[in-house]
Amino acid sequence: MKVKEFMTTKLEYVDGDRSVYDAIEKMVDRRIRSVLVRLPGKEAGLGVITARDMVFKVFAKGMDPRTVKASEIASKPLVCIDQETTFDEAVKLMESSGVARLFVCDHHGIVGVVALLDVMAASLIMRARGDHVSP
Amino acid sequence: MFLRRFLSKGSKEDEVIKDMAHHIDLLCSACKEMHEAIEKDDRSLARRVLDLERDGDAVRREIISHVYEGAFLPYLRPDLCRFVEIVDSIFDLLQETATHYLDVILPEQLRRDCVQIAFLNAGACEMLHISFEAMLRGEDLREKSLAIRIYEKKIDDMKFSLIRDMRGLPVGNFWEGKTLSDFISGLTSISDIIEDAGDHLEIIHLSIK
Numbered sequence: 001m002k003v004k005e006f007m008t009t010k011l012e013y014v015d016g017d018r019s020v021y022d023a024i025e026k027m028v029d030r031r032i033r034s035v036l037v038r039l040p041g042k043e044a045g046l047g048v049i050t051a052r053d054m055v056f057k058v059f060a061k062g063m064d065p066r067t068v069k070a071s072e073i074a075s076k077p078l079v080c081i082d083q084e085t086t087f088d089e090a091v092k093l094m095e096s097s098g099v100a101r102l103f104v105c106d107h108h109g110i111v112g113v114v115a116l117l118d119v120m121a122a123s124l125i126m127r128a129r130g131d132h133v134s135p
Numbered sequence: 136m137f138l139r140r141f142l143s144k145g146s147k148e149d150e151v152i153k154d155m156a157h158h159i160d161l162l163c164s165a166c167k168e169m170h171e172a173i174e175k176d177d178r179s180l181a182r183r184v185l186d187l188e189r190d191g192d193a194v195r196r197e198i199i200s201h202v203y204e205g206a207f208l209p210y211l212r213p214d215l216c217r218f219v220e221i222v223d224s225i226f227d228l229l230q231e232t233a234t235h236y237l238d239v240i241l242p243e244q245l246r247r248d249c250v251q252i253a254f255l256n257a258g259a260c261e262m263l264h265i266s267f268e269a270m271l272r273g274e275d276l277r278e279k280s281l282a283i284r285i286y287e288k289k290i291d292d293m294k295f296s297l298i299r300d301m302r303g304l305p306v307g308n309f310w311e312g313k314t315l316s317d318f319i320s321g322l323t324s325i326s327d328i329i330e331d332a333g334d335h336l337e338i339i340h341l342s343i344k
Contacts (some may be wrong), residue, residue, distance in 0.1 A: 006257070009251050019216075030296060108228055111247070113317045125258070129265060129280035 003090050003132065004069030004083035006122035007104045016040045016047070016071030020058055023049050033115060034101060037074040046110070047074025048101070080105040081114075087122055090114055092129045147206035151198055152271065153216070158222055159264045161187050165229050166325070168259040170253035172236060173246065184233035191226045195219055214339050221332040225260075225325060232321030239318045240311055244302050248297050252290050252322055259286035259329045266333055270340050276333075283333040288325040294323040299329045 014023045023035045030055045037047040049070060057073040058065050079102045081090060088103055094116075104112035166189040172180035198219050202212050241249065266279035301319055306312035 005254070008292070009248060010293060031292065112306060119290070124278070124284045126263070128262060128278045 001121055002083065003081060003085045003087070003102075003114050004112070005089070006118050007083075007114045008032060008118055008123070009112045011017055011026055011036060011110060011113065014049075014070050016069060018070050018073065020049070020054060020065040020070055020073060021067045027051070032076075033117075034113065035070075036110065037070045037131065039071050039074065040074065045076065046047055046078055047076035048069065049074050050100070052100075070132055077111075078103045080110070082106070087119075087126070090095060091119060094119070108133045141330045145202060145206075147201050151201045151206045154198045154201070155215075155219065156192050156264075156267065156271075158191060158219065158268055159260075161194065162222055162225055162229075163257065163260045163264055165191070165226065166257040168234060169229060169236075169322075170250065170257050172233070172283050173241075173253050174250045176241075176246075181233040181236045184227055184229055188226045188230040188233075191223065195223045201265065208322075211339070214342060218332060218339060221328060221335055225328045225332065228321055228325055228328060232318060232325065235314055235318035235321060239314045239319070240307075241315070244304075245301060245319070248293055248300075249319070249322060252293055254296075255286050255290050256322070256329070257325050259290075260282050262286065263333055263336075268337050272338055273279045276337050277284065277341050278289070280333050280337055283330055288298045289329045290323055290326045298324065308322070323325065 010032060012026050012030050014026055015092060016037050016039045017068055017132045024125070026035050027033070034048050039045050039047050051074045054065070057063075058068055063064055077094070079097050080094065081098050083104055085104075085105060086095075094100070094102060094125065101113055101115040103110050110113060165184045168180050169184045172178065172184070198218060201244055202216055206212075207215060262279060262282045266276055266283070269279055297299065297319060301315065306315065
């Protein structure tokens with residue numbers, strides 16, 4: 001199975017100078033588990049914020065999500081893969097790079113994301129199909 | 136095969152089982168054509184869906200008449216017919232969606248999601264076929280049912296943001312907007328009925344255990 005078959009195409013962005021609270025609102029409203037952050041200034045590019053970042057980098061430290069900027073807690077750089085990457089390759093890359101989500105990119109930019117839950121869903125579909133699952 | 140060995144004594148049953156598999160096969164082809172039609176923006180492929188729906192209708196009539204002629208034990212007949220009717224209602228919704236696609240002006244910003252949803256519909260349908268074959272062999276359907284539900288859930292996740300994005304788009308007139316809305320609504324509801332069909336297969340499976 002290739003990642004284009006099980007990636008999530010729902011992507012949301014927030015500007016890096018917006019607050020973490022803005023990112024939280026987006027995640028709640030859109031029922032998503034991560035938000036892409038447009039990084040400002042010299043580091044221009046993209047980062048990502050997940051619920052994990054919000055909990056450990058903001059709430060657990062007693063910080064106010066309204067005053068912390070999204071760019072301050074965004075993880076970067078993103079790990080990108082091609083749409084044609086296989087399931088096995090994606091899982092190995094996740095494991096070796098220690099990330100829970102891979103971004104699927106083409107020449108237009110990011111077209112999808114593969115998170116652990118997507119990998120689990122793909123594994124279950126492959127099992128049901130009788131395909132070999134061996135990441 | 137389990138179902139055949141357990142319940143069938145003659146050629147009528149064999150005919151019904153063969154036709155039911157063919158019915159689901161046609162449905163899978165229709166889902167794939169729908170996906171390709173949207174991906175390649177080829178309306179002629181959407182017309183193929185309409186042809187396949189007519190073929191599916193003919194197969195459904197064959198199955199029902201064979202069942203009423205006395206195929207299978209009486210207690211099983213209503214459930215088999217119900218399953219065939221559910222598959223038929225998937226065909227109907229696909230046909231309706233394909234008809235809307237012939238007229239719709241699909242905004243480019245929605246196309247990628249529509250292609251993905253049509254692809255997931257085809258995956259769910261393939262899983263229904265796998266599930267049916269597994270039922271005939273008497274295998275456990277639990278993992279297959281979960282896989283169908285995963286496809287349905289993925290589509291459900293995309294449905295609301297797609298509808299929200301659609302609401303923000305300008306439309307030329309009432310009918311343009313209605314056609315787009317009906318198309319999206321149909322495309323995102325197909326997997327719900329595939330899930331119902333998968334659930335019904337489990338009921339049949341349980342009833343013959």
